[in-house]
Amino acid sequence: MLDPKLIRTDIASVAAQLKRRGYVLDVSAIEQLESKRKQCQVHTETLQSERNAKSKSIGKAKAAGEDIQPLLDEVAGLGEALDRAKAELGEVQQQMDAILLGIPNLPHESVPEGKDENDNVEIRRWSEPRVFDFEIKDHVDVGDGLGQLDFESASKLTGSRFVVMRGQLARLHRALIQFMLDLHTGEHGYEEVYVPYIVNSDSLRGTGQLPKFEEDLFCVDAETGYFLIPTAEVPVTNLARGEILDADDLPLRLTSHTPCFRSEAGSYGKDTRGMIRQHQFEKVEMVQLVKPEQAWDALEELTAHAETVLQKLDLPYRVVTLCSGDIGFSAAKTYDIEVWLPGQQAYREISSCSCFTDFQARRMQARWRNPDTGKPELVYSINGSGLAVGRTLVAILENYQQADGSVPVPDALKSYMNGIKVLQ
RNA sequence: GGAGAGAUGACAGAGUGGCCGAAUGUGCUUGAUUCGAAAUCAAGUGAACCCUUACGGGUUCCGAGGGUUCAAAUCCCUCUCUCUCCGCCA
Numbered sequence: 121m122l123d124p125k126l127i128r129t130d131i132a133s134v135a136a137q138l139k140r141r142g143y144v145l146d147v148s149a150i151e152q153l154e155s156k157r158k159q160c161q162v163h164t165e166t167l168q169s170e171r172n173a174k175s176k177s178i179g180k181a182k183a184a185g186e187d188i189q190p191l192l193d194e195v196a197g198l199g200e201a202l203d204r205a206k207a208e209l210g211e212v213q214q215q216m217d218a219i220l221l222g223i224p225n226l227p228h229e230s231v232p233e234g235k236d237e238n239d240n241v242e243i244r245r246w247s248e249p250r251v252f253d254f255e256i257k258d259h260v261d262v263g264d265g266l267g268q269l270d271f272e273s274a275s276k277l278t279g280s281r282f283v284v285m286r287g288q289l290a291r292l293h294r295a296l297i298q299f300m301l302d303l304h305t306g307e308h309g310y311e312e313v314y315v316p317y318i319v320n321s322d323s324l325r326g327t328g329q330l331p332k333f334e335e336d337l338f339c340v341d342a343e344t345g346y347f348l349i350p351t352a353e354v355p356v357t358n359l360a361r362g363e364i365l366d367a368d369d370l371p372l373r374l375t376s377h378t379p380c381f382r383s384e385a386g387s388y389g390k391d392t393r394g395m396i397r398q399h400q401f402e403k404v405e406m407v408q409l410v411k412p413e414q415a416w417d418a419l420e421e422l423t424a425h426a427e428t429v430l431q432k433l434d435l436p437y438r439v440v441t442l443c444s445g446d447i448g449f450s451a452a453k454t455y456d457i458e459v460w461l462p463g464q465q466a467y468r469e470i471s472s473c474s475c476f477t478d479f480q481a482r483r484m485q486a487r488w489r490n491p492d493t494g495k496p497e498l499v500y501s502i503n504g505s506g507l508a509v510g511r512t513l514v515a516i517l518e519n520y521q522q523a524d525g526s527v528p529v530p531d532a533l534k535s536y537m538n539g540i541k542v543l544q
Numbered sequence: 545g546g547a548g549a550g551a552u553g554a555c556a557g558a559g560u561g562g563c564c565g566a567a568u569g570u571g572c573u574u575g576a577u578u579c580g581a582a583a584u585c586a587a588g589u590g591a592a593c594c595c596u597u598a599c600g601g602g603u604u605c606c607g608a609g610g611g612u613u614c615a616a617a618u619c620c621c622u623c624u625c626u627c628u629c630c631g632c633c634a
Contacts, residue, residue, distance in 0.1 A: 158594080158595085161593085161594055161595090161603085162594070162595065162602095164603080165593095165594065165595085165602060165603045165604090166602085166603095168602085168603060168604085169601095169602055169603070171614075171615080172602095172603090172615085174614065174615090175562070175613095175614050175615040176562070176563090176615080178562075178614055178615070179561095179562030179563075179614095179615070180562080180563080182562075183562075183563075188614085191614075192614060194614090195614045195615090196614080198614080199613090199614075364554095364591095485592090494573085494589095496590095496591075
């Protein structure tokens with residue numbers, strides 16, 4: 121959520137910044153609603169103040185043993201007027217909230233101008249795609265050749281966009297999770313957290329998935345408003361919801377491994393082959409909650425932490441800055457890390473690292489106490505995948521494959537594989 | 545699943561209709577005292593929002609939501625969560 125004060129005082133500038141991302145702010149509607157809100161609120165609060173004063177005098181008169189009937193008569197019509205004013209104000213506020221919750225974050229000034237993903241800017245590459253001297257397979261064929269990757273069983277068990285892994289491959293998948301968590305906790309200064317995989321709608325509103333993107337989620341129970349998490353970002357960031365953090369605890373660095381569940385509504389026909397786009401996948405997530413002045417450095421740092429995973433696995437990748445038209449709803453700036461997939465002859469997203477400024481924090485009232493002012497102020501939130509485990513497995517299968525169909529275990533994972541050096 | 549108890553400020557804890565945004569204690573901040581510290585004394589110490597250039601004024605918040613009333617932390621209803629005991633269970 122944007123700062124309502126900013127929208128009130130400088131709506132032209134807000135509209136101009138939102139235009140960069142292709143969002144048209146309905147300025148006149150907001151201005152109209154705002155003036156109505158002001159009028160209603162002042163009116164309502166005046167009535168309330170009046171009622172409070174009168175009620176107080178009734179109390180005093182009664183205590184003094186005076187006749188309170190004249191005072192009661194005076195206040196008689198107030199209640200109804202107040203009810204009407206409250207109802208009107210509530211309606212206006214509800215409309216305003218609905219608008220505010222639907223406005224995306226302002227892109228950071230360093231975000232390149234652009235319309236869609238074609239305008240994203242590559243900022244660096246690491247390592248070179250390997251040159252193969254045999255006909256390469258994609259991960260589906262590699263996994264199938266190993267007899268350890270099974271989409272048919274998964275579709276029998278559930279439906280499309282699920283997978284079953286077996287044996288060494290299943291173990292490699294688990295090893296990746298272990299490796300990533302060990303790296304982030306051991307070398308990057310993150311605290312590991314275990315969190316619920318089902319969250320309530322308040323949490324989803326806090327990080328920005330609701331109310332706008334409900335169709336992307338799996339609802340567990342409409343009655344309770346419980347949803348499966350689409351990313352660990354939701355439960356982990358919401359740990360700070362409604363809290364006032366100690367300045368000494370910042371920056372707060374948390375990492376968590378969770379499954380992620382996405383309905384993938386609207387992506388019919390996209391990435392239907394293989395385990396690139398699944399309804400269920402594992403991810404190790406990094407979240408940082410920081411003071412505003414630390415935020416942009418923290419985004420660079422967190423992105424580097426994600427890159428380290430790929431470097432240690434020796435997987436070629438590039439980093440792109442998403443352009444103003446392609447950044448997500450809640451983000452002010454996003455770096456996508458894209459790993460090289462030989463099977464597709466393309467770089468594909470494997471991590472998305474974003475700074476949300478105070479956008480999420482305002483929605484969830486996540487604050488820290490600034491010792492300089494003594495006042496609670498909104499934290500800045502940053503998160504990124506470190507990494508998407510399924511896609512990392514895909515990258516390993518495709519990049520490490522050998523002519524005979526076997527796949528050597530990356531050095532960084534050997535200690536987790538109980539002696540297995542090659543998947544075969 | 546059954547029975548019971550509870551949810552108040554950073555924490556502990558009082559408060560059963562008006563004088564309660566809330567006693568008291570602890571903590572914290574500032575000042576006094578001290579060479580300094582401890583102890584002691586004094587003052588201050590929640591949040592959100594609105595109006596106002598400002599000074600200042602106002603509204604809301606005692607788990608959440610609804611209701612009764614001129615007036616609700618206090619009464620009524622619903623829900624959530626916590627604790628104790630029993631049952632069941634990974």
